[in-house]
Every structure is written in C-alpha cells, then in structure tokens.
Amino acid sequence: MADLHQFGIYACPACKHLLHQENSMLRCPKCSQSYPIIGDIPEFIFEELSQSTDPELRRMRFIDKMAGIYETNLWYPIVMKVYGGLHSLSLPQLIGMVTEMVQPAKGRVLDIACGPGTFGRRVASPSKEVWGIDVSRGMLRQGAVYTNMEGISNVHFARARVESLPFCDGSFDATICCGSLHLFTDTVIALREMARVMKPGAILAVFTFTAGRGGILKYRWFRKLIQGYGLHAFTLPEVEHYLTASGFDNFHPKVAGSVLAFSAQRRTEE
Ligand SMILES: [Zn+2]
Numbered sequence: 001m002a003d004l005h006q007f008g009i010y011a012c013p014a015c016k017h018l019l020h021q022e023n024s025m026l027r028c029p030k031c032s033q034s035y036p037i038i039g040d041i042p043e044f045i046f047e048e049l050s051q052s053t054d055p056e057l058r059r060m061r062f063i064d065k066m067a068g069i070y071e072t073n074l075w076y077p078i079v080m081k082v083y084g085g086l087h088s089l090s091l092p093q094l095i096g097m098v099t100e101m102v103q104p105a106k107g108r109v110l111d112i113a114c115g116p117g118t119f120g121r122r123v124a125s126p127s128k129e130v131w132g133i134d135v136s137r138g139m140l141r142q143g144a145v146y147t148n149m150e151g152i153s154n155v156h157f158a159r160a161r162v163e164s165l166p167f168c169d170g171s172f173d174a175t176i177c178c179g180s181l182h183l184f185t186d187t188v189i190a191l192r193e194m195a196r197v198m199k200p201g202a203i204l205a206v207f208t209f210t211a212g213r214g215g216i217l218k219y220r221w222f223r224k225l226i227q228g229y230g231l232h233a234f235t236l237p238e239v240e241h242y243l244t245a246s247g248f249d250n251f252h253p254k255v256a257g258s259v260l261a262f263s264a265q266r267r268t269e270e
Contacts, residue, residue, distance in 0.1 A: 006156050007037070009108070009131065009171060013044050013164040035166075041140050044160040049135065056185045057135060057161075064138030070115055071146075080259065088257035094207050095122045097254065098176055101205035101263040102128075105174035112162050112194060113180035116143035117155050123176060124155045131167075133160040162190045167197040174203045181208040182232040191246035200268040204248060210260035211235050218258060234260065 010019045012028035012035075019026040019035065026035045026042055036043050047054075049061040069075055071091075080088045089097070098119055102109060106127045111120035114132025116139050124130045132155065134140050140157040147155050160166050162177075162184055175194050184190040194204065211223055211233040223233045234242075239262065240251045248264040255261075 006040075007042065010035075010042055010158065010166045011168045013160060013166045016168060018168060019166075039141065040144060040157075041137075042158045042160075042166070043137075044158060044164070044166045045135060056183070059183070060135050063136045067116055067136065067138040067142035070139065070142070071118055088259040089261070091118070094178070094259075094261065095119055097261050098178060098205045098207060099123055101261075102174040102176060102203050105203055107173035108171060110165075110167070110172040110175040110194070110197060112175060112177040112190075113183070114143065114157065115139045115179075116146055117157070119176055119178040120155050121146060121150065121152055124152060128174075129154040130156070131172075132157050133162070133165065135159065135161060163193055165193050165197050169196055170199045171197045172202060173199055174205070177204070177206045177208075179207060181206055182234065187232065187234075187242045188245050191242055191248065195247035195266055198266040200266055202266045204264045204266065205261075206263075207259065207261045208239075209233050209258050210239075210255055211258070233258070236260070 007021050007026060010026055011017060012019055012031060012033060014033055015028060015031045017028055017030035019028055024037045026037060047057065049057050049064065052058050066075065077090065080090065099122060102123060109123055109128050109130045111117065111130050111132035114120050114134050117132050120130040120132045132143065137159055140159055143157050158166060175198055177194070181187065181190070198204070226233065236253055239253070239260070243251050243264050247267050249267050250265040251262060253260060253262040
C-alpha cells in the first residue's frame with residue numbers, strides 16, 4: 001500500500017490544481033476530473049497507444065512489449081552503436097554522466113519518459129527522490145517490478161505525457177530526460193512544460209542524438225528519413241535555440257559519436 005506522500009505531489013494535467021486521493025483514484029477538486037491509480041501507478045493518459053489518433057503516442061505502440069528487454073544487451077548497446085556510432089557511449093557511461101550533471105541537486109528529481117526507470121533508479125539517492133513519467137504502461141510496470149526487486153522506495157511512476165505534466169509549477173529541483181527528447185513532436189512545447197514544473201536554477205540533464213559524426217545518423221538520407229516519421233536528430237545550435245526559447249540557460253553539451261549529452265539550467269528570471 002502506497003503512502004499518501006507519494007501521490008500528494010500530483011496535480012491535474014488539465015487545470016494544474018493539486019489532486020486529492022480518494023481510494024484508488026486521484027480527483028481534481030476544481031474540474032472534477034478523476035484519474036485512476038492502477039497498481040500504485042496513477043494514469044493521466046486515457047487512451048491506449050495502439051488506438052491513439054496522436055502520431056506521437058501511436059509511434060510508441062510497440063514500446064510496451066520492449067519493456068522486458070530494455071535493460072538487457074538486446075537494446076541499449078545495439079541502439080547506441082547503430083545511432084550513435086562506434087565511439088558513442090555505453091549505458092553505464094551515460095548513467096554516470098547524467099548522474100554527475102544532477103549531482104548538486106537535492107530534493108525532487110523528475111524523470112521524463114523514464115521507461116522502467118533505467119536512469120531514474122540510479123539517480124535516486126537518500127538526497128534525491130525521483131518521479132518518473134512515461135506513456136508506456138508496460139515500461140512503468142517493469143519499472144515498478146525493478147524498484148520492488150531492488151528495494152528502492154524513493155522512485156515513483158506515473159503514466160503521463162511530457163506536454164501535459166501532472167505537477168504544479170516549480171515542483172522539481174532537477175529534471176532528467178534520457179533517450180527521448182528526439183521523439184517529441186514539438187521540442188519547445190516539451191521543454192517549456194519541463195521548465196514550468198522546475199524550480200528557478202534547477203538543472204536539466206539530457207541525453208539525445210545529434211546530426212553527424214558517427215553511426216547511421218551521419219548520413220543525411222537517414223536523418224531525412226527519420227524526420228519523415230516525426231523524429232529529430234538535433235544540431236547543437238538547434239538545441240541551444242530551443243533551450244533559450246523554453247526558459248533554459250547555461251547549455252553545456254558533450255558529444256560522443258552522434259550521441260549528445262547536455263546539461264542546462266532553468267532560468268532564474270523570466
Ligand atoms: Zn482539474
């Protein structure tokens with residue numbers, strides 16, 4: 001049985017009012033919308049991925065089935081070599097970089113498109129409590145299995161979209177977004193929503209892909225092809241421009257092959 005504290009942070013994604021827990025529901029006292037809690041995971045998305053008319057959600061319809069292999073050698077090492085190139089980073093190296101970027105933060109960490117908590121479970125510490133959101137129920141359930149197995153009690157999962165986060169303004173001391181920024185239809189809308197729920201000065205740590213230098217992303221035809229599917233292979237100036245437009249400063253990129261890891265900071269004054 002989950003404690004109240006775990007669900008006390010969630011706000012209505014529609015009207016941003018803090019939600020009340022009623023049995024296995026979170027209810028909005030302002031707009032009366034209810035959100036079910038299924039297996040300790042609140043659901044803020046009402047559609048099934050396979051039936052969604054939203055291309056971003058439909059694209060993710062196979063991801064539920066990948067949950068079991070996501071952290072095995074069948075996924076990350078292959079994806080990183082194919083997209084990032086031979087000189088790209090391994091999963092432990094990426095986890096190390098992201099963990100170091102958010103190291104100074106204490107308090108609440110938001111994990112955007114958290115999957116089974118691959119990064120969030122490793123970032124969580126006695127001084128950092130992690131809230132992960134993802135559109136994939138399969139990934140979130142796998143994450144709950146891992147946290148139970150590993151005895152981790154300070155990582156929480158919710159099914160929600162980056163464009164409509166179920167949190168109040170300024171809720172988080174840091175945000176991580178690992179392996180998903182290139183998947184969001186509108187990068188600025190996604191980054192602005194992250195900025196909204198972050199405290200001024202909070203650190204954003206991201207790993208995504210950049211155009212060129214290694215792997216299949218160095219080929220223009222491949223970048224064109226993935227753009228046709230609504231995916232992005234960012235250039236560094238593009239990322240910096242999107243960050244500035246979304247309320248972030250202090251862009252610090254690190255590139256290995258076609259892998260881009262960067263940190264940025266939520267602007268202190270708008
Ligand atoms: Zn509401």
